[in-house]
Amino acid sequence: MNRRVVITGVGVVTPVGITRERFWQSMKEGRSGIGQITTFDTDHYANARGGEIRDFKPETFLDGKDTDILDRSTQLLHAAVLDAFDGTDFDPGFEDRFRSGVIVGTTTGADSSNFHSKWNREGFDSILTEDVLRYRSDLIPNYISQRYRLKGPSLLVTNACAAGTYAIGQAMNLIRSGRADFMIAGGTERMSDLAMCGFNATRSLSSDEVRPFDKLRKGLLLGEGAAVLFLETPEAATKRAAKIYGEVAGFGLSCDAAHMTSPMVGGEGAALSMLEAIRDAGLSADDIDYISAHGTGTALNDRMETNAVKRVFGERAYRIPMSSIKSMIGHTLGASGAIEAAACAMILETGIIPPTINYTEKDADCDLYYVPNKAAEARVNTILSNSYAFGGNNASIILRRFENE
Amino acid sequence: MNDKRVVVTGIGVISPIGCGLAAFRKNLFAGTCGIREARDIDLSELPCNKAGEVVDFNPKDFIPRKNIRYLDRVTLFAVSAAVLAMKDAGLDIGKANAARGTVLGSMYSGWSSISSFREVMETDRLKRVSPALFPNTVLNAPASQVAIELGNQGPCTSVNTGFSSGADAIALGCDYLKEGKAEIVIAGGAEELNKWIAGSLVKNSLSHHRDVSDMYRVFSSDRKGIIPGEGACMVVLETREQALERQAKVYCEILGGFTGTSAADSYSYALTMEADMATVVQKALESSGVVKSEVDYICAEGNGTRTGDLAEAGAISRVFKNESPWVSSIKPMIGHTSGAAGAFNAAACCLAIRHGRLPPTIYYGEDPEIRLRIVADRAKKANVQKAVSNAFSTGGNTTTIVFGGMD
Numbered sequence: 001m002n003r004r005v006v007i008t009g010v011g012v013v014t015p016v017g018i019t020r021e022r023f024w025q026s027m028k029e030g031r032s033g034i035g036q037i038t039t040f041d042t043d044h045y046a047n048a049r050g051g052e053i054r055d056f057k058p059e060t061f062l063d064g065k066d067t068d069i070l071d072r073s074t075q076l077l078h079a080a081v082l083d084a085f086d087g088t089d090f091d092p093g094f095e096d097r098f099r100s101g102v103i104v105g106t107t108t109g110a111d112s113s114n115f116h117s118k119w120n121r122e123g124f125d126s127i128l129t130e131d132v133l134r135y136r137s138d139l140i141p142n143y144i145s146q147r148y149r150l151k152g153p154s155l156l157v158t159n160a161c162a163a164g165t166y167a168i169g170q171a172m173n174l175i176r177s178g179r180a181d182f183m184i185a186g187g188t189e190r191m192s193d194l195a196m197c198g199f200n201a202t203r204s205l206s207s208d209e210v211r212p213f214d215k216l217r218k219g220l221l222l223g224e225g226a227a228v229l230f231l232e233t234p235e236a237a238t239k240r241a242a243k244i245y246g247e248v249a250g251f252g253l254s255c256d257a258a259h260m261t262s263p264m265v266g267g268e269g270a271a272l273s274m275l276e277a278i279r280d281a282g283l284s285a286d287d288i289d290y291i292s293a294h295g296t297g298t299a300l301n302d303r304m305e306t307n308a309v310k311r312v313f314g315e316r317a318y319r320i321p322m323s324s325i326k327s328m329i330g331h332t333l334g335a336s337g338a339i340e341a342a343a344c345a346m347i348l349e350t351g352i353i354p355p356t357i358n359y360t361e362k363d364a365d366c367d368l369y370y371v372p373n374k375a376a377e378a379r380v381n382t383i384l385s386n387s388y389a390f391g392g393n394n395a396s397i398i399l400r401r402f403e404n405e
Numbered sequence: 406m407n408d409k410r411v412v413v414t415g416i417g418v419i420s421p422i423g424c425g426l427a428a429f430r431k432n433l434f435a436g437t438c439g440i441r442e443a444r445d446i447d448l449s450e451l452p453c454n455k456a457g458e459v460v461d462f463n464p465k466d467f468i469p470r471k472n473i474r475y476l477d478r479v480t481l482f483a484v485s486a487a488v489l490a491m492k493d494a495g496l497d498i499g500k501a502n503a504a505r506g507t508v509l510g511s512m513y514s515g516w517s518s519i520s521s522f523r524e525v526m527e528t529d530r531l532k533r534v535s536p537a538l539f540p541n542t543v544l545n546a547p548a549s550q551v552a553i554e555l556g557n558q559g560p561c562t563s564v565n566t567g568f569s570s571g572a573d574a575i576a577l578g579c580d581y582l583k584e585g586k587a588e589i590v591i592a593g594g595a596e597e598l599n600k601w602i603a604g605s606l607v608k609n610s611l612s613h614h615r616d617v618s619d620m621y622r623v624f625s626s627d628r629k630g631i632i633p634g635e636g637a638c639m640v641v642l643e644t645r646e647q648a649l650e651r652q653a654k655v656y657c658e659i660l661g662g663f664t665g666t667s668a669a670d671s672y673s674y675a676l677t678m679e680a681d682m683a684t685v686v687q688k689a690l691e692s693s694g695v696v697k698s699e700v701d702y703i704c705a706e707g708n709g710t711r712t713g714d715l716a717e718a719g720a721i722s723r724v725f726k727n728e729s730p731w732v733s734s735i736k737p738m739i740g741h742t743s744g745a746a747g748a749f750n751a752a753a754c755c756l757a758i759r760h761g762r763l764p765p766t767i768y769y770g771e772d773p774e775i776r777l778r779i780v781a782d783r784a785k786k787a788n789v790q791k792a793v794s795n796a797f798s799t800g801g802n803t804t805t806i807v808f809g810g811m812d
Binding site: 043044045097098101102106107108109111112113114115116117119120124127128129131132133136137138139142145146148149150151152153154155156157158159160166170173177193194197198200201202203253254255256257258259260261269272276389390391392393 | 450451501503506507511512513514516519520522523524526527530531532533534535536538539540542543544545546548549550552553555556557558559560561562563564565566567570573577580584586600601604605608609610663664665666667668669681684685688798800801802
């Protein structure tokens with residue numbers, strides 16, 4: 001069985017907009033969501049700023065009890081799911097609830113070390129059942145499965161910064177191969193003090209803005225957010241007269257298998273996953289007309305990524321628009337691939353390509369077309385979206401305009 | 406999907422009853438208990454300090470790489486088991502290979518590393534944390550280190566579905582082979598035990614052990630819940646065609662499986678769980694082309710919680726009616742290894758088929774509410790052609806895998 005898989009829902013929660021519409025408005029305007037981080041102490045870090053979601057009110061999206069118990073990453077995720085439902089009472093259970101599921105990607109998840117902190121601070125006797133539930137990352141997708149009574153797979157993918165892209169690709173595979181009919185797929189990440197401290201220690205934090213692919217780029221800034229796509233077959237979507245944003249057509253994976261924290265700067269591993277995604281979609285490299293970059297803004301990633309794109313596209317690499325929305329919302333780690341996929345769905349829908357903001361000076365090593373500072377208009381049919389993670393875990397997906405054959 | 410058939414050609418184990426397959430197998434069939442008072446892990450704050458701890462584990466015996474001192478315990482377990490599995494499969498290690506994939510399930514990954522990192526961060530005013538400590542805090546570190554050690558440049562995936570993680574990793578590995586994303590996949594689960602895991606079980610009302618003389622009892626009315634364990638179990642998966650061509654030793658074929666989630670409304674939680682588990686088992690058999698009368702053995706999740714035992718026993722009874730196959734739980738021997746448990750169950754099925762023996766449920770006592778044919782106390786000889794492994798988690802994740810002997 002080889003069924004096609006279409007996107008029928010898009011939900012987004014980011015520092016530049018808590019709904020898909022507001023997010024997209026900001027993307028078109030090239031607005032930055034970076035500001036002072038307020039949820040934890042940022043003294044002694046290279047930068048005190050990041051993409052925090054300031055006006056997120058969990059009680060808007062959750063019942064009182066759930067607001068208290070759930071970790072912020074689950075709260076953000078559920079807000080994204082509600083956004084994708086668009087206020088409808090659509091039941092994705094279809095005829096067989098065991099064929100509808102959830103796959104979510106995350107890097108830090110519910111951060112179990114807070115459990116340890118509380119235990120250390122207040123002693124074992126003070127630990128409550130709620131504390132256990134709050135810090136169990138495996139329960140993040142389970143919350144969505146339980147809430148909507150979806151009895152298919154309920155999977156947390158923990159492939160660090162590529163997890164959101166993995167989640168969408170894996171969900172696509174399940175539907176394509178006939179094992180599922182409907183999947184909610186995406187990623188979630190809350191602003192993590194632990195990741196902040198870690199990236200500061202590895203000198204990956206930028207001391208000013210995030211400037212992906214810029215000669216003056218100094219590193220990444222963290223963000224938080226969540227995004228989900230609703231995926232199903234064109235037949236099911238047509239039957240219920242659902243809006244179709246586009247199609248998820250290919251999924252490629254590879255692993256550098258070289259180093260835990262440094263990418264292969266030549267881009268060999270990253271190129272493998274791109275080529276596999278293109279092959280998996282039954283396309284050729286010539287079909288790609290926009291690349292959604294990982295583009296973290298670190299010296300090494302951006303150079304590696306540029307090299308990888310040149311490997312795959314040759315001379316054409318210079319003419320394909322490629323931008324990084326991390327310049328606006330920061331690096332949302334495990335959510336980033338999902339938020340970028342949501343942006344891709346909106347690109348297919350609107351024909352507008354979001355820019356790489358804060359771009360000032362061309363780098364001899366990063367000399368492609370990064371859609372600097374201003375959104376561009378283009379008819380985009382086929383998108384390649386890339387994510388790269390710690391451990392050299394590379395993931396690429398193909399999103400296409402959906403044409404009925 | 407297509408008609409590619411997947412077989413298991415290697416098994417690597419780091420467990421409380423032995424490091425390496427030979428020791429594990431011997432103890433598994435001898436009914437050896439690997440649960441005792443914790444020696445190296447500090448469980449002194451807990452009501453009971455018994456655990457299935459991996460002892461006498463020397464990673465240098467398994468991992469040739471230098472600088473393994475930077476790897477944390479869960480990663481050392483995972484990499485050691487992976488190396489052992491590759492050797493068992495007669496495959497070379499370390500040469501870069503884009504056709505080899507890695508899938509690892511873990512519920513907590515490097516919880517100790519994450520917690521030590523936070524401790525430094527919270528106690529050092531200047532937050533001078535060593536950058537060398539950071540990589541182990543990332544949840545995909547164990548899988549990625551396996552890929553690095555083996556040179557696996559194909560898909561490298563980390564999953565967390567709670568107690569089902571190891572089973573889901575193996576299921577995903579089968580998918581990668583069938584989809585042509587890899588020619589060899591090393592898949593399984595790994596978990597290191599620490600006081601937070603043990604404490605979570607207590608606070609989550611999954612473990613009620615107080616007395617060190619109490620054993621881990623499953624499917625028995627005097628059960629007291631889970632005793633945690635640790636370890637790693639990795640299997641080598643490849644296509645049947647390739648395995649036969651290279652004349653590999655084949656444990657068994659993976660005929661199919663199904664992954665579902667019990668999504669219960671709170672009023673009838675136990676009953677919904679039982680019905681949903683039965684559906685998962687049923688669908689797994691259907692996907693494998695196996696009829697229920699063919700099933701010789703079920704390696705149960707059998708986690709020794711009252712809700713879990715009754716739901717699983719009820720589910721098996723719903724599917725098999727009055728003709729229960731032989732059922733056992735290996736957890737009383739090794740403890741509940743959380744995210745690795747599903748992979749250990751899968752390995753138990755592989756060994757049952759290959760060696761014609763069923764691992765026992767040690768310390769078994771009866772429960773009038775459970776009507777299963779339990780392999781009690783001692784291993785049983787049996788011709789096993791079809792075996793089923795179950796894994797389920799408290800969040801609802803339920804995965805059943807069906808194994809078949811080689812004809």
